[in-house]
Amino acid sequence: xxxxMRPETLDxxxxxxxxxxxxxxxxxxxxxxxxxARALQGPVVDISRVAGLRGIARGxxxxxxxxxxxxxxxxxxxxxxxxxxxKQAAREVGAAQIQNAGTLGGNICNASPAADGVPxxxxxxxxxxxxxxxxxxxxxxxSFITGPRRTALKQGEVVTAIHLPHPALAGGSRFLKLGAxxxxxxxxxxxxxxxxxxxxxxxxxxMAVGSCSAVALRLPxxxxxxxxxxxxxxxxxxxxxxxxxxxLSPLDDIRADAAYRTGAATELLRRAVADIASEGRAG
Numbered sequence: 675x676x677x678x679m680r681p682e683t684l685d686x687x688x689x690x691x692x693x694x695x696x697x698x699x700x701x702x703x704x705x706x707x708x709x710x711a712r713a714l715q716g717p718v719v720d721i722s723r724v725a726g727l728r729g730i731a732r733g734x735x736x737x738x739x740x741x742x743x744x745x746x747x748x749x750x751x752x753x754x755x756x757x758x759x760x761k762q763a764a765r766e767v768g769a770a771q772i773q774n775a776g777t778l779g780g781n782i783c784n785a786s787p788a789a790d791g792v793p794x795x796x797x798x799x800x801x802x803x804x805x806x807x808x809x810x811x812x813x814x815x816x817s818f819i820t821g822p823r824r825t826a827l828k829q830g831e832v833v834t835a836i837h838l839p840h841p842a843l844a845g846g847s848r849f850l851k852l853g854a855x856x857x858x859x860x861x862x863x864x865x866x867x868x869x870x871x872x873x874x875x876x877x878x879x880x881m882a883v884g885s886c887s888a889v890a891l892r893l894p895x896x897x898x899x900x901x902x903x904x905x906x907x908x909x910x911x912x913x914x915x916x917x918x919x920x921x922l923s924p925l926d927d928i929r930a931d932a933a934y935r936t937g938a939a940t941e942l943l944r945r946a947v948a949d950i951a952s953e954g955r956a957g
Contacts, residue, residue: 677718681723688806695830697718699720727779735840737757737843741778743778748761749764749765762848763851779833782795787885790851792890795815797867803834819889847869851863863886867947869900875902876904879901899912913944915940
C-alpha cells in the first residue's frame, strides 16, 4: 500500500484508514511543522478531495461546518453575529496562505491549548461529528478534546463536521487574544464571548478562555454573574478576577507566568463584553 493516499469519497477514506492505520491529512499546516523528518512518515490519508467535507450549511437545527472547511471559507461565509468571534479568530490564524490551507477540523484535532478556533467553538456549544467504517457518532467539543494534543478520536475515525446548534446562534460575539505581536504568534491568552440580551438585560452568556490551561475552558461561574445585568457600560465590571482565576489552571511557560495569564484573561473578557454591549449586537 502506498505511503500517501488521496481518496475522493468518505467511504474510500475510511477503508484506507482502517487498512493502513495511517494519519489523516487535510491542510497540513499543523501536521508538517510537527514532523521532525524532511517528509511525513508512515501511511498518510489525505482527505482534502473528499466530497462533502468542505463547506458551510445552515438549516433549521443550526449550522454544519465541514471538517475540511478552511479559515478563508469561514471569513467569507454568511453567518449570524454569534459567529463573528469565529470569523475574527479565522483572520488571525497565521498569514493568508495558512488561512487558505488550514482547516477547522485540523485545528480541533491538533488540540493545542492555543488553538484559536476552540474557545469560539466552545462558546457556540459545538458538537463534533466523527465517522468510521462502523458509522457516525457525535459528541460535545469539550468531551472531544481530552488534553494537550489529545482527543477522543479512535483508530480509523475521522472528523467529518462541526455542528453549531440553533440555540447557540443567538446574540453577539467577540474574540480577542494577546500575544507578543499582532499576527503569526502563539497567544498568551485568548477569549471568546457570546452575549444574548433581552430588553436591555443579559439573558444568556457563553465565555471560553484558551492558552491559559491545558485545554480551553468555559467559565460557567463567570458567565452566571452576568445574567440579569443591564447590558451597559457597567457590565464588564461583573467579570470578577477571582472567579476567572478559580476557573483556570494557568500555564507557566516562556511566554508568560500563571499570574500574568490570569490577569490578561480577565482583562480580555472585560474588553470583549464591553465591545459587544457597546455595539448593540447582542439582541
